[in-house]
Amino acid sequence: MKASIVKGDVLDLACGxxxxxxxxxxxTPSAQALDKASGGLVSKWMESGDIHGCVGKCAEFFGFPGAKAERVIFVGLGKKGKARELPRILKLGLEKAYLGKEVVITCLEWLPDEIPEWIAQTAGRIACNAFDRPRNYKTKDIDWKKPKKIELFVPxxxxxxxxxxxxxxxxxxxVRRTKEYGDMPANICTPKFMAQECMQLGEEFxxxxxxxxxxALEKLGMGCLLGVARGSHQPxxxxxxxxxxxxxxxxxxALIGKGLTFDSGGISLKPGKGMDEMKYDMCGAASMIGAITTAAxxxxxxxxxxxxxxxxxxPGSAATKPGDILKSYSGKTVEILNTDAEGRLVLCDLLSFVKDKFKPKCMVDAATLTGACIIALGNDISGLFANDEEMAVSMLMAGDASLDPCWRLPLDISFTNSLRSNFxxxxNISDGRGAGSSTAAAFLEEFVGDTPWAHLDIAGTAWKSGKEKGATGRPVPLLISFLKDLDIE
Structure with a gap:
């Protein structure tokens, strides 16, 4: 699927x-032009309700009078265009237009108070992903025809x-690349497979x-990461x-990603219902792959x-058990009270290693870390923790600019104190049930030193459940917005 812009008169656009x-x-101006060319049909059908201005309502017409387009799709924008609604509105319109031909979008007119370049960039990302479908392994697949080209109308x-x-x-x-890895079944998407994929991407980008x-990990002393891996036959x-x-x-x-290609919970076994979705526990690492390849x-x-x-x-016979003590790359020891709190064990070794070896200007990690974050923020907003005010503000602004929002949650010495152990x-977990996301972040903070650091808990935003089950590709848009701001600096 290709992308380009198209200029001229909206009535002369000979597209699918x-x-x-x-x-x-x-x-909008394009709707006004169509209204005039059709002798007022747009106004007439809006009065009758055949064309509706309510957000997301779509009306499709073949051979619309006065237009050279094969079909015209009217989408409702509400009383005033809202930036947060752009992804949903544009996706609904595009889904009406899936066919192997050119599709022209006129969305520069939909948000009169927004910067045109921002609208164009956001629309490009949404249009690119509007037709994504999870790779499936059915013997007979649906013949899904994407548009040949998506064109942005620029008068x-x-x-x-x-x-x-x-x-x-x-x-x-x-985003698509990230979603593809997230959706893969764990029997295919193994640690070895992902390492090979990264090597191929390295050559490509x-x-x-x-x-x-x-x-090599044993030689480095990454006892926490290896402690998580002990119960699996997958190295x-x-x-x-x-x-x-x-x-x-x-x-x-530095971009650090949790890559649990499958998380059963280990000895602290998860409930069976919904465990299939634990293939998505590697979405943090997948998003970092998506971010660095996009940056390149x-x-x-x-x-x-x-x-x-x-x-x-x-939960294999060699698996780490509750009560075991692991030695991290940093030298700090960790008492395992729950083997299902494993993501922080992987991340703590990565954070320490990157800090020591690369001396980064800042670090950002992303992980499907805690169910508590879903309880706090739901499935639309990622949790943000930071040890640096400038980092926190930068991440919040990047989330807003990319429509990939995050919300800052607290870090405090009280959360760290709740992680103290007698042994x-x-x-690896706190002594109480409260503030699970904050105590997990406080655990990670113990391994970052003075390096400016931000942690994104994407447990609620990395994938969708139910009928729409599939990876979302978040927080790649946020990360790219953050990196672009650094590029400007």
Missing amino acids: ALIVGVFKDSL DGNEDIETAFLEGFTVGEG GLDVSVYDEK ARMVIMEYHGGKKGEAPV ELKLKVNIVAALGFTENM ADLA
């Missing part, structure tokens, strides 16, 4: 489908808008990739991906290192 917005109480032409639209498509490709097997892997887009010798931005494709002028920890958490430096 033309998507036009209508406000609840007025018409006056603008090079910056075209650049932004194509950039959005590139981010969409990173010009990244330096290093893979550490279990012998753990740590993957380091480096992108050199900034000045030589400049400290990199966009040629961002920033150095990036991504550290990914891949393993399974299984080790730290316990």
Whole structure:
């Protein structure tokens, strides 16, 4: 599927489908042009309710009078275009237009108070992902026809808008890549498989990739990561991906991802219902792959290192048990009180290793870490924790700009104190039931030192359940927005 912009008169666009917005109480310029060319049919059908201005309502017409497009799809924008509604509105319109032809979108008119370049970039990403479908393994698959091309209608032409639209498509490709890994079944998507994928992506995008097997991890002293892996016959892997887009010798931005290719909970076994979704416990690592490859494709002028920890958490005979004590890469010891609190064990070794080896200017980790974050924030907003005010503000702004929102949750010494153990430096869970997301973040904070750091708990946002079950590709848009801001600096 290709992307481009198209100029000229909206009535002259000879495409398979033309998507036009209508406000609840007025018409956009494209709708006005169609109304005039059809002798007032748009106004007439809005009065009758055949075309509706309510948010997301779609009406489809073949051979619309005065238009050269094969079909015109009117989508409702509400009383006034709302930026937060753009993804849903545009996706609904595009889903009406799935066919192997050109589709033109006129969304620059839908948000009159927003910056056109921002609209174009956001629309590019949404359009790129609107037709994503999980890879399936059915013997007979549905013949799903994507549009041949998605074109953004730009009446006056603008090079910056075209650049932004194509950039959005590139981010969409990173989101698609992330979703693809997240949706893979765990018997295919193993730690070894992901390490091989990272090597191939390194060749494709010009990244330096290093893979550490279990012998190398033992030599490094990554006792916490290896402790998680003990119960599985699938050997753990740590993957380091480096992108050199900034000045030589400049400290990199570190992206750290939890890559549990399957999480049964280990000895502290999870309930059976919904356990199939624990293949998504590697979405943090998948999102970091999506982010660093997208940054390389966009040629961002920033150095990036991504550290990914891949393993399974299984209840095998050699599995770590509650009460065991593990020694981390940093030297700190951890008492295991619950083997299902394993993501923080993987991340603590990665954070310490990256801090020591790469001396990054800042670190961001992403992990499907705690169910408590879903209780706190639901499934639309990621949890944010940070030890640095500038990092926190940057992440919040990046989330808002990319429509991939996060919300800052508290870190406090009280959460750290709740992790004290009689037998080790730290316990891997707190001594109470409250504030599970904050205590998990407090555990991680013990391993980052003075490095500016942000932690994204994406347990509620990395995938959807139910009929729409599938990975979302978040927080790749947020991460790219954050990295682009560093590029500007």
